[in-house]
Amino acid sequence: MKQGPRDDTAHWRALSQAHHLPPFSDRAQLHEQGPRIITRAEGVHLWDSEGNRILDGMAGLWCVALGYGREELVEAAARQMRELPYYNLFFQTAHPPALELAAAIAELTPAGLDHVFFTGSGSEANDTMLRMVRHYWALKGRPEKKVIISRVNAYHGSTVAGASLSGMRFMHEQGDLPIPGIVHIAQPYWFAEGGDMSPEDFGLWAADQLETKILELGVDNVAAFIAEPIQGAGGVIIPPDSYWPRVREILARHDILFVADEVICGFGRTGEWFGSDYYGLAPDMLTIAKGLTSGYIPMGGLVVRDHIVEVLSAGGDFNHGFTYSGHPVAAAVGLETLRILREEGIVERVRTQTAPYLQARLRELADHPLVGEVRGLGMLGAIELVEDRASRRRYPAERGVGMRCRKHCFEQGLVMRAVGDTMIIAPPLVLDRDGVDELVEKARRCLDLTLAELEG
Ligand SMILES: *Cc1c(COP(=O)(O)O)cnc(C)c1O
Numbered sequence: 002m003k004q005g006p007r008d009d010t011a012h013w014r015a016l017s018q019a020h021h022l023p024p025f026s027d028r029a030q031l032h033e034q035g036p037r038i039i040t041r042a043e044g045v046h047l048w049d050s051e052g053n054r055i056l057d058g059m060a061g062l063w064c065v066a067l068g069y070g071r072e073e074l075v076e077a078a079a080r081q082m083r084e085l086p087y088y089n090l091f092f093q094t095a096h097p098p099a100l101e102l103a104a105a106i107a108e109l110t111p112a113g114l115d116h117v118f119f120t121g122s123g124s125e126a127n128d129t130m131l132r133m134v135r136h137y138w139a140l141k142g143r144p145e146k147k148v149i150i151s152r153v154n155a156y157h158g159s160t161v162a163g164a165s166l167s168g169m170r171f172m173h174e175q176g177d178l179p180i181p182g183i184v185h186i187a188q189p190y191w192f193a194e195g196g197d198m199s200p201e202d203f204g205l206w207a208a209d210q211l212e213t214k215i216l217e218l219g220v221d222n223v224a225a226f227i228a229e230p231i232q233g234a235g236g237v238i239i240p241p242d243s244y245w246p247r248v249r250e251i252l253a254r255h256d257i258l259f260v261a262d263e264v265i266c267g268f269g270r271t272g273e274w275f276g277s278d279y280y281g282l283a284p285d286m287l288t289i290a291k292g293l294t295s296g297y298i299p300m301g302g303l304v305v306r307d308h309i310v311e312v313l314s315a316g317g318d319f320n321h322g323f324t325y326s327g328h329p330v331a332a333a334v335g336l337e338t339l340r341i342l343r344e345e346g347i348v349e350r351v352r353t354q355t356a357p358y359l360q361a362r363l364r365e366l367a368d369h370p371l372v373g374e375v376r377g378l379g380m381l382g383a384i385e386l387v388e389d390r391a392s393r394r395r396y397p398a399e400r401g402v403g404m405r406c407r408k409h410c411f412e413q414g415l416v417m418r419a420v421g422d423t424m425i426i427a428p429p430l431v432l433d434r435d436g437v438d439e440l441v442e443k444a445r446r447c448l449d450l451t452l453a454e455l456e457g
Pocket residue numbers: 063121122123124125156157158159229233234262263264265290291301
């Protein structure tokens with residue numbers, strides 16, 4: 002149903018072609034057909050300019066935890082805009098929303114992680130981490146401890162430091178990345194890289210790559226290890242159960258910091274407040290963004306363990322900050338997001354009801370002839386598309402199986418993202434049982450359509 006000038010698809014596509022440079026898109030390819038124009042949303046559904054209703058299986062980009070149309074978030078922003086739309090946190094000033102939000106975050110994060118540095122995004126949070134970690138070691142008289150170990154196929158953002166910390170070759174190929182002092186070890190992605198090993202053996206092998214790399218570099222040169230508890234953009238990669246306990250053992254033996262990138266896992270996505278709670282990780286720093294404000298307004302942050310804060314506090318100025326660090330309107334929306342998550346018991350409901358139902362229903366898709374594995378945890382899921390189930394062999398890349406499936410999903414009214422031939426979901430945390438049913442039924446139809454196309 003077209004409602005007015007905002008539904009004039011041709012108009013928006015012309016503007017896109019003439020003036021817009023989209024993120025992570027092939028512009029030439031995009032404009033053969035033109036972008037899909039999303040005009041409004043309510044609950045867990047989007048509407049496009051053609052009047053199609055689409056279930057948002059990705060919560061925007063992993064962020065719209067509370068779903069669309071939450072009036073309380075709108076009101077919180079409007080109230081704060083009237084009272085104090087902007088002030089900064091530089092030069093010995095502060096304002097109530099940023100301070101209240103820092104306290105609210107500290108209450109939820111694992112014990113000992115009590116101080117928050119605010120940023121405008123997850124990328125900025127990881128940039129801040131890199132500078133703070135190196136500054137910390139310099140203050141401790143160990144300026145040579147600089148290298149940060151990350152993982153292949155990690156995603157930590159798109160700024161120069163964020164993209165360098167990320168382990169994606171197609172990002173590094175552009176702009177001469179990674180910057181010096183960042184190295185990558187293997188990822189715990191059993192389905193794609195486990196070969197003949199059992200998942201448990203492969204998990205131990207992947208964890209041991211961390212120790213090998215620390216010893217190779219010399220522990221005196223290593224500042225930190227950064228990792229997502231579950232890799233998101235890399236393809237919802239859930240490590241074998243053996244992985245995190247072994248990594249923790251290795252970290253305990255060596256004097257380096259552990260940074261958990263909780264930009265996706267944070268604020269309830271696993272059914273715990275943080276992925277670090279789910280896996281018992283006890284990191285030294287957490288980076289956060291996305292779900293913090295349910296995506297209604299940009300905000301990120303770096304949460305820092307007390308012993309690091311003590312060292313920094315004795316070290317004079319930390320010469321780092323953003324104009325919009327702790328922006329009062331974003332902070333007000335963050336506070337309201339956390340209030341709703343707590344008062345409505347949403348994380349608890351994910352853990353005890355929604356996630357178990359979603360995961361059980363998703364696994365029904367494992368019998369589909371195109372599916373090599375279904376995995377998931379909390380409100381995260383992945384479906385591996387393969388040509389041969391027994392050997393986990395994929396279709397040749399040029400057949401573009403993931404992209405075909407994604408296209409069918411859009412046409413059937415479901416946003417499911419393709420990472421190569423891995424279909425992934427991260428729906429709003431407020432998805433209900435009917436929403437889960439709709440998601441799984443549409444996903445099955447899209448798998449059927451994709452298979453028919455491949456065989457046709
Ligand atoms: C999205 C993401 C980031 C980057 O956040 P931006 O807000 O896009 O800068 C960093 N880490 C992870 C794990 C992410 O998913």
